[in-house]
Amino acid sequence: MTPTPRFPRSSGVLLHLTSLPSPHGSGDLGPAAYHFIDWLHAAGQSVWQFLPLGGIGLGGSPYMSSSAFAGNVLLIDLTELHRRGWLEADDLVAQEGLSDERVQFDRVIPYRMERLRRAAARFETTATPQERADLAAFQTKHAVWLNDYALFMALSEHYGERLWNTWDAALAQRQPEALQQARARHAERVAFWTFAQWCFFRQWAALRAYAHDKGVRLMGDMPIFISLNSADVWARPDLFQLDASGNPTVVAGVPPDYFSATGQRWGNPHYRWAAHEAEGFAWWIARLRATFELVDWVRVDHFRGFESCWEIPADEPTAIGGRWVQTPGVALFEAVSKALGPLPIIAEDLGVITPEVTALRQRFGFPGMRILHFAWGQNDGGDNAYLPHNYTHDTVVYPGTHDNDTSQGWWATAPEAVRHHLREYLACDGGDIAWTLIRAASASVADIALFALQDVLRLDGTQRMNTPGTAQGNWTWRFTWDQVQPGHAAGLLRFGQLYNRLPA
Template sequence: MRFPRSSGVLLHPTSLPGPHGSGDLGASAYHFVDWLAAGGQALWQMLPLGGIGAGNSPYMSSSAFAGNVLLVDLDELQRRGWLLPGEVTALEGGDAHRVDFATVIPWRMAHLARAAQRFAGAGSAADRAEYDAFCAAHADWLDDYALYMALAEAHPGRDWCDWPAPLAFREAAALDAARRVHAVRIAFWRFGQWCFFRQWAALRAYANERGVRIVGDMPIFIAHQSAEVWARPDLFELDAAGRPTVVAGVPPDLFAETGQRWGNPLYRWSAHAGEGYRWWIERVRRTFELVDIVRIDHFRGFAGYWEIPASEPTAMHGRWVPGPASALFRAITDALGELPVIAEDLGVITPDVEALRVEFGYPGMRILQFAWGESGGAEARFLPHHHVPDCVVYTGSHDNDTTLGWWAGAPEATRHHLREYLATDGRTPHWDLMRAACASVADLAVHPMQDVLGLGTEHRMNFPGTPTGNWSWRFTWDQVPGEAAARLRRMAQLYERLPAAEDGAPAAA
């Protein structure tokens, strides 16, 4: 599907400013939408919205369907009367530029639990009816999710396959008993999801009303320690004890000498095919209930994926295995119609991956940081004169260094190539690359917020292949240059990326 020519900013909501230790769906998110609109930006791209998993990664979620309850705006719960005046104060200490997950998670969860308790005891009839309607509408995944999360809390530090066998393997009597024993916590997890979905719907509507579309991110894989793997083990490559036999990752590349061993269980694609890919159709349907455009992470894994024996400590000794390819996306298209999808086609891209992307009309990605250096590592397809309209261009992704950090470590040959190619002195390489992205024929151009702010390596979001120290970056509003929005708007105007309703509007002062 082709997209209207436009541009936007990549920023995960946890990176937003705010007084409660991490960004959320509160006032700062609405202010960011206003800032995007003022800057002539039509896209807000973010990372997966599901709950975080190992290493605080949004790509290791405990559910393919649930939202991240850490994003719930506590101030809105206070306005509803479920938190009392004075209960929601600023989280003391910490670093305004980093999420301290060890502190933030228990603090936020304790507040959410108090709100759930008050709602259970004194929620209005209208709120109760809305909550009940939500639970009914999402029962196909919410019931398993809430029970799973309650059981995971009751068995801390243990994988679901190490729970007592009747619970691990979902014996009906054991699950019925668990629902009675853990009724309060099950209700808590349902309440948290209701709050997330309700607040998210309001924020998305606010963005759409201002011409900003949400670009979501759907990971190809989910965590082994997740509600769906526990509920449907037959759909994953597990042994009789429920443990993965093979896991996901990618072979050695520029990011990691020994490859990346992600550890997610791989899909038993024959079982998915036997059901007409029903699980995937529902997953995609639910994702589009949250966002306007979906970036499918690791798209190449649907053509062929890197299978690593679970016993291997690194990704070096894996093998390529054919994926479901056209059969999956044909089933999704037949069920849901043509969808606004971006294919993350980075890494080892073979002709079958490109053919799959083209068959379904999904635009791919171009990363400008990969383009430079006339010898040694540069890829010609990332150079602007090789771009095609049906693609999305980025200065870098969440897996890249910031442009200033990349520039600081780039060899002189790379710097010389960029300076000569873009006819620049290289003093502001972040703006040089953002301008090149906007000038590209690519339909969409997306700028990481770190590049808009001109930040260095210490503000990077993720270091692929490293298990800790990621996903915690935040900014503060005083870091945002006063001219940044006007500069983005002027570039959007110059390169015809302003939202359609604003074509011909003068640039902001």
């Protein structure tokens, strides 16, 4: 096992793709994504971090995807489909009344899905031999997950988005004859979902190549757990803790913490780790291999779950009644690194972190995370791990992440003890708190410093991306280019020069 090499001293911006400007209701892989890469390059930033790229779940959450492998088809650039002749100009007429500042999922999803259906239909009648060959090659390359995913999505539509374990028993139990009949019966819809994934992966490969040309690394986000209503759980129920009816016996979450007094009950099924270990962690190897085909670095969400998981009985309404259960993280990462080589992983090690979790992270050379919002007002001058003087180089530092309030919003509600400690520690008056924290992160010894775009733009708490423990009103934030002023890029570039974070 070779530990991950040290990450380069660098900085970047956290922005999910749906937050980009676009005339079609939400950000996508279109011109604004390329322009954002240009902006990062001009600002001396070499990392673009975003949230998971899979399909979204309830409330627009990118952490409850229908597949651990598939891309979010709502991110497909419709203008590129028009250039290929699969959409007409009239198809690109934007809906009236769509917000430039929020994603209105109830309107955006049907609009974009209808355009993808039209594009798939025109592809069937107008595609060139080379385009058909490219699609066939994509299907062959990704068959290990794509075939199950496309059929799952077709059946999910057929059954009105019901949980897979409520489908006809023969299909829920994946009886071979029933699956064969379903593929024939739903062939058109299976072909659609295959086509949509091909479009996503094509467009993503082009964007990634452009980012590399500009010296920008793409940093993804991999949730540790999988949604119950996913192609993965349907295809391999033996790898998850389910009862005979396909319902979880225990579900995932975290105990009470900074974000919630009752903890968080996420509801994802837990892994049957013995089954994964018996297969040499083949599913995890395939998952991480697929992830690194899309991104350069990956933040592994809830890393502490690879040492011990919080198991909540499925009939418990909150997370309070859970318990810690040890997981085989060492064996898992040894198997994956043996198969894939050194792993450019950032460990999201927030929350209840034990010495065992830290030892697991350090054993494989994964940087951990530090949040400046958590640094002040306790252990004044002491051993609070979030205070910059306690950082080590194997750290990724943020003022706040997508789960935090914006720095302006956080400061507006911070207790006076927090304000006093920060002002004294950073020798500031708190008048420009977002950029004060960006400077503190940049100046620290952490190898990587990342800033939410909301903080770069000095936005208030109404512009936060997510409030953990709440089901509504999240994941919708967007920005507009007129909010981005020349001083923003110039300021980041200057900090990169001052604190040696510019690309080599």
